[in-house]
Amino acid sequence: MAHKVELISVGTELLLGSIVNTDAQMLSQGLTALGLNVYWHTVVGDNPQRLGEALEIAKKRADIIITTGGLGPTCDDLTKHVVCQTFGKKLVTDAESEQRIRSYFSKTNRPMTENNLQQALLPEGCTVFTNDWGSAPGCAFEADGIHVLMLPGPPSECTPMFQYRAVPYLHSLSEGVIVSHTLKLFGIGESAVEAQLREQMNTMSNPTLAPYAKEGECELRITAKAGTEPEAQRLLTPVLEQLTGQFGALVYGVDVPSLNWVVLQKLKAAHLTLGTAESCTGGLIAKLITDLPGASQAFKGGIVSYTNEVKANVLGVPTSLLEQYGAVSAPVAQAMAEGVRRVLGCDIALSSTGVAGPDRDDRGNEVGTIFVAIATPDGCHVRPLSLGNRPVRERLRTHTALHALDLLRRYLSNLSYE
């Protein structure tokens, strides 16, 4: 029997529009990947009566119900109580969860108010989903032929708890498998990918192809459905090879988490060190590299030179260059990368300089006029960018940082820079 899943998100903040329901998207993606059919999302506020009614409706039409939210310590956190009422379960204190909550507070030297212990109340006989990312545990149980899972609302807790606790629980309920591979591309947009693949996409049914636009990047997901994982992989392999050939140097990885992850692995494998000199990205390139555990094995440091004074005094950019070409120029981008490579004594350096907006710079350069550069033992390369069509400051800075990382990826993979 094909399972029917309903997601019930509990939280008045969703109904007020204070937050967007990213949990529902994350869960829908994950459940679809498990071969489970999500047929309904329902959102109700922190209101016991309406939550109870929503659960009664879900009971009649779904056989897997997943709630998010309402597991916290405050009095509007009512999900467990209403779920237990609906399914005739008793709430009991789970000793291990209580212990975890107490130690969570003592470790952080914070006084624990009594209401926090509410979080250790769980349906009798349930499977406990321990929470390594916050304080409220989740859980799962089966009653009346229906599987009910309760997950916390904050995405920083809901996402890992789904991945590491709920997916193993749900695995036994899914029939057949859906396997996906994702090609990660940098330097081509979603619509260009789709234009190149339109005919192929229309004629394929298993595997299927779907391009997704990501910030500054494009993902191409290839998904196959089969009885077993090896069968699905046999369907995927030839398509994956064909597409990797077709997109060539634009593909920065398959099933890899991100461009910064790829370049850090390559840096570590090559035993090379990195430094950064950032103007318009203001620390974002360094932040993206140091987001990753183990960054210290390759990353020496960075200099955010937001003023010309810092560019000259700390990075040693010649004042003559700054005067002749202005801070937003290819020669200055190159001098910044070479300067930080020298100052920090690293093998490779990346730099950025440009106009992030909202206004033109004092030389009349348009918003989005940007230069990124790389300095290596083999020389320097500058890539000029025109990102004026991405008028939001944050997007423009993200795209710039990714372009700098793309120069590094291409250097480390022996690919041409452009």
Place this chain on the structure above:
Amino acid sequence: MAHKVELISVGTELLLGSIVNTDAQMLSQGLTALGLNVYWHTVVGDNPQRLGEALEIAKKRADIIITTGGLGPTCDDLTKHVVCQTFGKKLVTDAESEQRIRSYFSKTNRPMTENNLQQALLPEGCTVFTNDWGSAPGCAFEADGIHVLMLPGPPSECTPMFQYRAVPYLHSLSEGVIVSHTLKLFGIGESAVEAQLREQMNTMSNPTLAPYAKEGECELRITAKAGTEPEAQRLLTPVLEQLTGQFGALVYGVDVPSLNWVVLQKLKAAHLTLGTAESCTGGLIAKLITDLPGASQAFKGGIVSYTNEVKANVLGVPTSLLEQYGAVSAPVAQAMAEGVRRVLGCDIALSSTGVAGPDRDDRGNEVGTIFVAIATPDGCHVRPLSLGNRPVRERLRTHTALHALDLLRRYLSNLSYE
């Protein structure tokens, strides 16, 4: 009578998790601002039976139903048909809409396939919402005492059509307004806020109080409902004053966007310049400041000193300190802040050093052992942190950066540091 609104989003792509339901958030915000109560969001796929059942449920509990999606020209666009079936309405071609669709295609020099004219079919006698942002019109009608509004799914069409077509239609149905103010707090958790306010929250009905946990912060929203905006403000003012007094220095602003925004405004107002020296935050503090337009008026730059070598050679941290206390120590945090203040020649400097994980450092410091420091013309202050309960690297770094910004906020506001 208080209206009860249900949003029904139609689209299999929502159930697959391909897109997030931003329409629901946008509509919820807009409807709340009109004083209408949104009690349910429901999402169903492009499936006539399940959409029909969802409409039957909504008919019983809501008196305003707003659908999004399923108005386009393709065969899975079925919202109008199912809605008309449910409410006993006839679909007829709207001549003006047909004309608009034909001219939309001729204006953009695209051939119009016949299926596009489906979009001109509308419920007999409805109020047409003309679409100036795409091709599919929306509409509204009243039947069985229920107002039904249908809006297109793409956010670029749904948002303006709601704003310019649906809001005027709904205005006549709303009574009164809802006005909110938000206190932003740093240094206290959601459950501690609620513990302090529980009694007050339980006894208040208008305005109402609700705490929300944000990454590293807490928000306290005070919401009043009244006939007019000035009346709502009169209800809010005394509560706002009382709470601001009660939470004192923990409140970093009211209705302000973020902590980094607040400190940048204060820096600019005081004509002071800032620099950063970051180890474990790896550029994040600089990134948060330079996220904001106009950061260059106050921010000179930063140094990401990820290795001891960079701490010593670029920031001038004495090697003796590094050897005696280790890089993760209060004396080194202080020397980093003082060093970058000297090297960049700025008025104020912030620094961070600590163990971001996943492993202990080589001196055996636990993950989450962190020091942030501020150096000013009036001296230096170090705040030690134990953030071991936030084992996700990203959260730990975010909390650390916010603590550094909090030191700066307190200095600029003449508050004590702790």
